[in-house]
Amino acid sequence: MVSKESVIIEVIEHGKYFYYLYNYCENYLTLLAIANLNYSSIKAIKSENKHIKKILKNKVNKRDLRFRNYTLKNEYYFLHESKWYLNDTLLADTLFIDKCFLLKNGFVMSINNFHMPSRVLYHSYNDIETFSSIEDNKIKFKHSYLLDNKLPTYFYHDNKNENTIIFIHGGPKSSYLPYYNIIIKYFLNLGFNIYLPNYPGSLGYGIEYEKMLDKKGGNIEIRYLKNLIKMLDGNIYLYGESYGGYLALLLSLQPDLDIYKTFVVNGFTDINYQFIFSKARKLMDLFFSIENNKKFNPINLIDFREINCEVVFIHAKKDYICNINQIRMFIDKYKKNYGVLLKLYCLEKISHQLEEYDQQLLVLNSIEKEVN
Template sequence: MNKYTIKDFLEIKFSGAPSFSHDNKNIAYLNNDNGTLQLYLINKDNGEIKQLTNYNCSLEFASFSPVENKILFGMSKDGNERTQFYTLDLQTNIINNITQVDAKHNFGGWSMDGKLISYSTNERNGTDFDVYVHNIYTGERKCLFDKGGWCESFGFSPNNKILVVGRFNSNIDGELFLVSLNNNQIQQINPDKQVLYMRPSWLPDSSGFYFVNDFNSDIPKLTYFNINKFEMNDVLIPKSNLAGVSLTNDGKDLALILNEEGYYRLYVYKVSDFSLLNTSNFPHGFIGKISWSNDGKYLTFSYQNSKKNPDVYVWEKETGDIKQLTNSNCSINKEIFVEPEFFKYKSFDELEIPSFIYYPKNKNINSPTVVYIHGGPEEQFIPSFDPLIQFLLYRGYVVVCPNIRGSNGYGRKYLALDDREKRFDSIRDLEYLYYNLKNNENIDINRIALYGGSYGGYMVLAGLVFQPEFWAAGIDIVGIVNLVTFLKNTSPYRRKLRESEYGYLDKNMDDLIRLSPINYINNLKAPLLVIHGANDPRVPLSEAEQVVEKVKEIGKEAILLVYSDEGHGLSKLKNRLDAFPKVADFLDKHLKN
């Protein structure tokens, strides 16, 4: 008899996205105790916790003012992703909505004097993101960059004279600009568009900054840009993906996150000679947002692994001690949780596909199996904490998580192997995963389901129609079934970025039609469960509706669950508690019964 229900797993809580207060005493963070992500405050020393917000919708980020007890946070309504900004004054508990235009806003950062924030917004035409600076006290704002495209602010120089702006031509290719706050003069750092850039970390005297990029490199590296000389010099070229960087306010210490085959490691370097500080205590798992205290003595970060739900931690530089600050609720004995094994398999062209496989605690031969396909496609499956995966393991399923070609974390060349007309190569990676699993005695090759969200949902549908003999069931969450209608109906500001990945409507129509599962629905044999949010701005609800309609037309089983207060995924606990028990029942029905 099973002691725990899926509800027990789904009600496990998460804490993350920490941000230090200006006086180094408190940390703001997000937690989902009430079913959506809300803002909390914890005292670094005594652990006292205070809940600061209680909305029906999840907050998306929180950032402390660098000079006072004021927190900026962002929130959108029911998954529509038209993020608005709010300030919370901890002295008065007054919350002010400072962006009131019904448009999408992307936060950039605070000025060092705490008067200005920077952000980009598509309010002008719904498509292009212009970059603004906004005085949070007077409400006055000024547009600094309106050159079109998806642009983001990467923050102010410490002397408030320069704003760094990124413009993205795809999710992995961009341009970097320096914009003068005094005269709006714009200088482009590097005209090469085939470069991934990440947010810079400035030296305190504003003479330059460190930033992550992959210019002339397959793997992201750390580079220093000298403002006066207007030149770049690489300072660290790691063997694995560099996923994040944060510099102390005094410019003496630099924290780096390295992605090592899907596991994140945190390292801290002394900038003067780039010697590594004693960080051997840092855990090996998934490390989220990192934030230094203003005095540079403490580093806070979120941490999780496959057996540990996310919590907020703090590292003290002087002692090297790591302290867990939050203790997010988990009513389940964590001894039942399972870690995956890493493996690689060869695809049709001998390319090795990095993957993870989870076996249930009581491993059996011929077990039902779920292939779990990540989204993106420029994302990566990492062995972080996933309550649904752990529930499936608890119920005796094997779970396999491939990072098929096109996944992030393995270099630019690997990332580009599925672009546009090469999309079918990634679909064949699924085929060769099946051949690999045939040799695993723990897996019943006749009882394998595909599960995926967003692009993972596309791969589920592609697998079911291009390899119908292989897969026993499919679960598609906010997935794409028709690349043509997806590109036509996705939010206008996303179309250019997505065309660079999938193909252009005016150039690649034949490929888009050829690679759309909707055109091969007659091949489908397996039952299908589709889940979608009505307000999805990325993959419109019409994608879910058309695939279910077509599947029913050919007399096959298709179930559609639509949630009116969700967008691109299910963020609210009440909806997850409705949807995922149905996912479990669907899998049991078709893989166990």
């Protein structure tokens, strides 16, 4: 099935691995299998061919182990700085290349970016100058260090746009990479400027930058994000998932910020609640110290501080990382203190990680009701 004219391509999208057989002589593509990714482990591989399934399962497990070993050895760092060259020709600097195979007469690669789904391409070495045409020239994200070279950020900015949305990732030991994202694409289509900061604690910028957040959660990264908001004009929207949802809510409680609307997706509102009930309590202990919790705990801050914008909660009904009960308690307390009922979309068919495309679509449906 796999000949000398063929190569197996691995494409990563929406929390899944897609494996294709690409014949570059006859120029056809065949889907071999789909592997589901969950917590860096493979749950299942779907394929009708048992022999192919066995080969690919072994391949996927080795790939997963290799990735985790790379991370431990710090070979994952500085991934954001990489540009793709071939024979001194720049192939891509705004695309994410999942895989690239150099062949005798050309190369095959799977590519995507924030607003473009994955594509598998074959390109001849003789026609290398036309490679840049695969990108959308109208929308190009940049990766730069903002705020006096301190905050690494992916962004797209057009001075004509009146609205800007800042996406805040979870983790916080994570980072934004230019993977396709339907929510980012949605706001792009509405004419928003897009900012995706990789705040202190994010992966990909060295161990020192990653460890800046240890025992300083809700403090140091908030200072960076506040300065980013203050440098932007127009209507500012925030979108945060998980730990990023906590940060988005915390920013919405800063009296010196002018924010238009905030989306808190599967976030948390009570640090102490997380310590007691969350499966991520060990992670909480890494970033927060008990004695400083009240200073950066939203449920405590609303005793003497109002939210500075409209906040919309979107949450999984069954979330074992950030339980929805703390969201309900926060909403009840805020209504009691200020007479304002905050919105909550309780979604039954999503999980905390939002790995599946269908789950992301459900979140987007809730967002559409609040933006349009």
